[in-house]
Amino acid sequence: DAVSFARATRALGRWRPAIVHAHDARSLLTLFPGSRMVGAKLAYTDHNSSTAKTASGFFRTSRTGRPIQPGLSKLLKRVDRVFASSHSCREDLVERLRVKPSQIQTVYGGAETPRLVAEQPGTVGIVSRLSHEKGVDIAVRAMKFVPEGDLHIAGDGPEREQLERLVREAGLQDRVHLHGWLEDPGPILASATCLCVPSRWDNAPLVVMEGLLAGRPIVASRVGAIPELIGDAGVLVSQDRPHELADGIRALL
Secondary structure, eight states, rough: OOOHHHHOOOOOHOOOOEEEEEEEHHHHHHHHHHHTTTOEEEEESSSSOOHHHHHHHHHHOOOOOOOOHHHHHHHHHTOOOOEEEEHHHHHHHHHHHOOOOOGGEEEEOOOOOOOOOOOOEEEEEEEESSGGGTTTHEEEGGGGTTOOOEEEEEETTHHHHHHHHHHHHHTTTTTEEESOOOOOHHHHHHHEEEEEEEEEEEEOHHHHHHHTTTOOEEESSOOTHHHHTTTTEEEEEEEOHHHHHHHHHHOOO
């Protein structure tokens, strides 16, 4: 908004940095004029390409987000360096936003190895924001077809109440546990027999990297950069398919 734009411009005028690094499309819009005013190089990291979000239907379910291309395409042509957080994201920038391949470098996000703990046999772990695109409701529905497993969910978000209601309606209170936001979700991630990443849309979730570092197999939707992260360290399924997700969970359990 106008207030954040003014604050950013004043701050850049005081600091006069050599490099300004924007981390999403709206921060790029906010920082672009001020960086040019002080002669700074401008870098941009695309964590979740907004064009891929649009194609997935993300903005149809978002209360606050709005797509900003094709203006973003024009703006990126004036950025000094673009970083993509996955090869999938890089391809989207080239194909949809017409960014020159020579202008983009792929740099994956960093992840720390979770504190290793004893495995709890028969458990499925989810660490996620509880929002529509993350598909946690799909995992809850899938658990109706996985009678031998328990699901532990760490995270909070706008769909918390809806998920609690879904658990009650499915009669899964004894096997699906919503732990809410945790300061350290590492034990849930590291102790699970397998991790579940049921995203309807995603790019390169850090939880996938953390799960791999913890040695956990992963069942995940075949979307975004998830396949390139997992490789053969898990099972990939179609998004929004509870029965298929259940098959993948059972295979790993």
